[in-house]
Amino acid sequence: MARWEPDARERLADAALALFREKSYEAVTVTQITERAGLTRASYFRHFADKREAVFAGQDLIVDLIHQAIADAPETAGPRDLLDAALDAVAVAFTPERHANAATRQAIIDSDPELRERLTAKRAAIADAFTAALLDRGLPAPTARVAGQLGQLAFTTASQRWAAAPDGTGFSAYARSALDAAVTAAAALAGR
């Protein structure tokens, strides 16, 4: 019977990151991660499908926040307002703890092709979350798809700026300015 395991997901993800940094992503096993976290393999696989997923433990929260923010926005909100609302909402995931680990996490991802491919999948999942939530609001498909990609670009650019900044605050401001730049650049393409 599963015991109640407070913060098991976070403990597993933290243990994985620490071990990947100390050894290498390839050298570490799921068993070693669970030993470090003081949890069982069964517990690991309740939270993550495989070793790789521990590095992307935050994706589900981001996707949920995007869906929720777009679903909950006022009826009068236009497509751009919906993107802004979602980018504001995801800021809660960019905590000081995450900031402290950001460089380590990026170095681990960069070190392994499997993780780099998984990062690409994460970005696609974020674009898809924007697009699906916008389609649920009744937006036409071309608008929802384009807005999904621009939302993802703004999210990615803001994540990188936030990670590189010294203080770990201000995600929303980075996201708003990245979205502005993306929309301005897109609008300019209409003029050839």
Add this chain to the structure above:
Amino acid sequence: MARWEPDARERLADAALALFREKSYEAVTVTQITERAGLTRASYFRHFADKREAVFAGQDLIVDLIHQAIADAPETAGPRDLLDAALDAVAVAFTPERHANAATRQAIIDSDPELRERLTAKRAAIADAFTAALLDRGLPAPTARVAGQLGQLAFTTASQRWAAAPDGTGFSAYARSALDAAVTAAAALAGR
């Protein structure tokens, strides 16, 4: 010593597709693919890194065509002209033979999570090809990144329409109209 093997890459990709359709992606081995194609395992691994890659044999050509078309466009070409030039150039990859296999290929990809993730990576590689080629032309980064995503969306939408059309022609026309729709939708986001 490697013999000269005319069309080895295409023969291997065709054999892989035929076997995946007859059995399933999971059930087929690289050895079976090489036996069907009348080639060696060494030959297979000269062309593809693993089993999965045989399904995406066309990606390198698409990426090369995008780079070349954007590099070769007249100096006066604006960002939108460069996207158009690349989408026109890739049309040569959309052959009648590819059209005949399009539904099979899509069904195989849909059947396996590994292949679905690889398709996501292909789309990202296409967006990256547009973006890198546009950066090489001296476009500012936000424009190149946004244009890369819109180019990829137009490519993906056009591929799907072309695959669904009965005659296997007209890729360029689908691509142009998909790009128009994407750019119009993007421009509308500037107005909230």
